[in-house]
Amino acid sequence: MVEAPYHASKGRSSKLLELIEYSSKFKTLWGYLDEAKEEFEVALVLYQKKDDKKGISYMQNELGVLYQDWGKPEQALEYYQQALKIAEELKDIRGKAIDP
Numbered sequence: 001m002v003e004a005p006y007h008a009s010k011g012r013s014s015k016l017l018e019l020i021e022y023s024s025k026f027k028t029l030w031g032y033l034d035e036a037k038e039e040f041e042v043a044l045v046l047y048q049k050k051d052d053k054k055g056i057s058y059m060q061n062e063l064g065v066l067y068q069d070w071g072k073p074e075q076a077l078e079y080y081q082q083a084l085k086i087a088e089e090l091k092d093i094r095g096k097a098i099d100p
Contacts (some may be wrong), residue, residue, distance in 0.1 A: 057087050
């Protein structure tokens with residue numbers, strides 16, 4: 001699982017992207033915030049490469065949650081605002097209402 005971000009960055013496998021997302025969430029829950037941040041950033045880059053705006057918005061929201069948990073509200077707000085902007089562009093009501 002540690003090497004998943006590296007392998008996902010070399011390919012375009014959606015399964016690896018899902019693995020990164022789940023791995024990052026568990027690392028966040030267990031307090032491994034540095035590692036979770038790195039994996040969320042890898043997933044964000046992969047979504048950007050695929051031009052998947054919904055995925056980009058989702059990852060930005062997840063990074064916002066991470067920074068909020070980390071006690072860094074300014075960084076959290078930046079990611080939340082970016083996620084909200086995309087959700088509004090997509091008219092994604094659920095994306096606008098994600099509960100951290």
